[in-house]
Amino acid sequence: KKLIDKYSYNSKVPILELLREEDQELKFLANYVYDKVFVNYTVKQWGLKPQDIEPQVTARIPICISRDNRYFTDKYQAVPKEGYTKIFERMLNHPNIKIVLNTDFKEVLSIDFDTKEIYFMGQEFKGRLIFTGMIDELFNFKYGYLPYRSLDLKFETIEKEYYQEAPVVNYPNDYDFTRITEFKHIHIAKSEKTTILKEYPKAYEPNRDIPYYPVFTKESQEIYNMYKEEADKFENLILIGRLAEYRYYDMDDVVKRSLEVFEEGIK
């Protein structure tokens, strides 16, 4: 009752806000949730304590004061009927699109940082360049390395029809993995076996790992801002995505962002 009186039913409260509660009972509750759900998970996922990471990160998983146990509450929720691979295959199957795989951008692209000229395969390129890689790598790490978090993704095939009851089950306190995803719940498939994925977070090591997540701290934001300022000096350079904008985007966010950028600056 106290919780509802203070925050109202159906509201979402960031854990760091709840922890600042003065009321003893609410404080007890906040500490309980923090200890059981947040602290170990955050350390496992980010390698940092919740206090050392920007509040926007822990705020992504708010405490919901309601009986709605969905993670996303969007009105419409769906995955592509034939999966994401088919969507991208069909989009990329266009005569104007040429795909070059297994090629680092530095093999085909170079930038003269003084004159702001961009070269593609040795020739000056005057069109618009859309870059989705790491912004610090684009500028040869001149302001230092931005921190990223990586993952070991381990798939397992299990000899039974279902492994767990939900598509994703989080393990905040036990084991080295953070969560197990069972895809059968998302793309309904009939099979006697099932495939699960365990995610083991780890520090990102350049040239060894895939950078999956930007790590938001005060210092990393400051470094990012310097790169952003540098990028803004280029008229034809468009940076989009998790790595290029150093933002935490979900699929829907990044699609929305791409459409916005297209409407504003490309069309």
Ligand SMILES: Cc1cc2nc3c(=O)[nH]c(=O)nc-3n(C[C@H](O)[C@H](O)[C@H](O)COP(=O)(O)OP(=O)(O)OC[C@H]3O[C@@H](n4cnc5c(N)ncnc54)[C@H](O)[C@@H]3O)c2cc1C
């Ligand atoms: C484990 C995991 C689970 C996720 N689950 C969900 C989910 O359930 N729902 C959801 O909505 N979102 C989810 N996401 C987020 C989703 O994957 C991202 O929102 C989306 O991929 C972001 O798109 P992007 O274009 O910004 O980056 P990316 O998809 O990472 O694309 C960047 C591209 O740039 C390329 N690139 C990078 N560096 C170079 C280089 N040096 N040279 C050449 N190419 C380069 C990469 O190969 C990559 O193809 C998840 C992410 C992870 C890591």
